[in-house]
Amino acid sequence: MLVIETGVVPPENDAFVSGWVLRIVERHWMSNATSVLADDRLLDHMLLSLFQAAGVAGGLNWSSGREGDRTVIGELVELTRTGRALRKALLDGCVSRVPEWMRCC
Numbered sequence: 001m002l003v004i005e006t007g008v009v010p011p012e013n014d015a016f017v018s019g020w021v022l023r024i025v026e027r028h029w030m031s032n033a034t035s036v037l038a039d040d041r042l043l044d045h046m047l048l049s050l051f052q053a054a055g056v057a058g059g060l061n062w063s064s065g066r067e068g069d070r071t072v073i074g075e076l077v078e079l080t081r082t083g084r085a086l087r088k089a090l091l092d093g094c095v096s097r098v099p100e101w102m103r104c105c
Contacts, residue, residue, distance in 0.1 A: 003042065009045065010042055010045050010046065012048075012049045012052075013053075014053040014054045014055060014056075017046060017049045017050060017052075017053035017056060018053060018054075018055045018056050018059070020042060020046050021050070021056045021059035021060060021072065022059050024036060024037060024040065024059070024072055025059045025062050025072060028070075028072065028075070035075055035078070036075070037072070037075050037076065037079060037084075037085075038079060038082070038084050043079075043084075043085070047085060047086075047089050047090075047093070048089075050093060051093030051094065051096055051097055052093075052096070059072065060072045060073050061073060076090060077090070
């Protein structure tokens with residue numbers, strides 16, 4: 001990916017974020033469902049945009065149905081346990097997607 005090779009700041013538009021998620025899903029599938037996010041050089045930057053982009057939910061929840069297969073969301077949760085991804089960032093991202101009227105209680 002050109003962004004990784006050049007080291008430029010990745011765009012934060014929905015298309016780029018969705019493409020990154022689909023690339024992660026492909027790498028996840030090709031690696032036989034082993035962890036691919038921990039070593040992803042864009043992860044820290046993309047976590048900021050992940051919950052704001054439209055069209056990423058399908059990729060985040062995709063599973064091949066193989067025994068022991070995990071979703072990208074499952075891998076993100078695992079990364080919070082090791083400290084690679086901040087739990088607060090994931091929780092804040094999830095809450096940001098909940099409509100304001102549902103956050104009243």
